[in-house]
Amino acid sequence: MAGRFITFEGGEGAGKSTQVRLLADRLRVLGFDVTTTREPGGSPTAEAIRGLLLSGRARPLGVLGEAYLFAAARIDHIAETIRPALDRGAFVLCDRFTDSTRVYQGGAGGLDPATVGDLERAAIGALMPTMTIILDLPVHVGLARAKARAGTEPADRFEADAIAVHEARRQGFLAIARAEPERCVVVDGTADAQTVGQAIWAAVADRFGLEKRTR
Numbered sequence: 001m002a003g004r005f006i007t008f009e010g011g012e013g014a015g016k017s018t019q020v021r022l023l024a025d026r027l028r029v030l031g032f033d034v035t036t037t038r039e040p041g042g043s044p045t046a047e048a049i050r051g052l053l054l055s056g057r058a059r060p061l062g063v064l065g066e067a068y069l070f071a072a073a074r075i076d077h078i079a080e081t082i083r084p085a086l087d088r089g090a091f092v093l094c095d096r097f098t099d100s101t102r103v104y105q106g107g108a109g110g111l112d113p114a115t116v117g118d119l120e121r122a123a124i125g126a127l128m129p130t131m132t133i134i135l136d137l138p139v140h141v142g143l144a145r146a147k148a149r150a151g152t153e154p155a156d157r158f159e160a161d162a163i164a165v166h167e168a169r170r171q172g173f174l175a176i177a178r179a180e181p182e183r184c185v186v187v188d189g190t191a192d193a194q195t196v197g198q199a200i201w202a203a204v205a206d207r208f209g210l211e212k213r214t215r
């Protein structure tokens, strides 16, 4: 049952993790079973792979090798976390998913589209998200937020990429939204978190027919 699978996508500092929390809170208040999770990671084995990817230890493998690791992590994450939650009827809110692979390893990363597509099909099968929220904002705004959040922590392997790469990723997410308008909703991430949360709630309530429950 893949009917309540919502993914959050966008660049560094776009507000994905913040908005996953806000939406989970709203849904739980209404009495829904909600699982929040993230990629890379979301299960013990996938979190171990996350460490390899974000630390840069896997970087010598090249973009293809990294893409295989993302796919391997995703296979475990789906089996251990996403599938069981969907099967019991929960909303699953996931911070990044397959669109991030399309954008970071494909598109802006240079991995050819055929390989990206093959890996996606192998990893997720028919489990495309029901709804994908793409948080859009200027690259410099997101990076400044990410930097403020990190304090003295150094940027991770992907945050540390050049501004032009971040810009290409932003355009990549917007292109996915244009190509799959039934699945994707682009939300302006520049306003304060509560305002962004309202816009997301309006879209989710509409998509899942929840308005009546909030009145």
Ligand SMILES: Nc1ncnc2c1ncn2[C@@H]1O[C@H](COP(=O)(O)OP(=O)(O)O)[C@@H](O)[C@H]1O
Residues within 6 Å of the ligand: 010, 011, 012, 013, 014, 015, 016, 017, 018, 019, 145, 146, 148, 149, 189, 190, 191, 192, 193, 194, 196
């Ligand atoms: N709408 C917003 N306006 C200003 N700051 C925000 C907003 N949303 C999130 N933040 C802050 O910006 C930083 C990055 O947000 P986060 O949700 O972690 O982004 P992401 O998960 O997309 O990288 C955090 O410190 C968060 O508190």
Ligand SMILES: [Mg+2]
Residues within 6 Å of the ligand: 016, 017, 018, 095
């Ligand atoms: Mg985050």
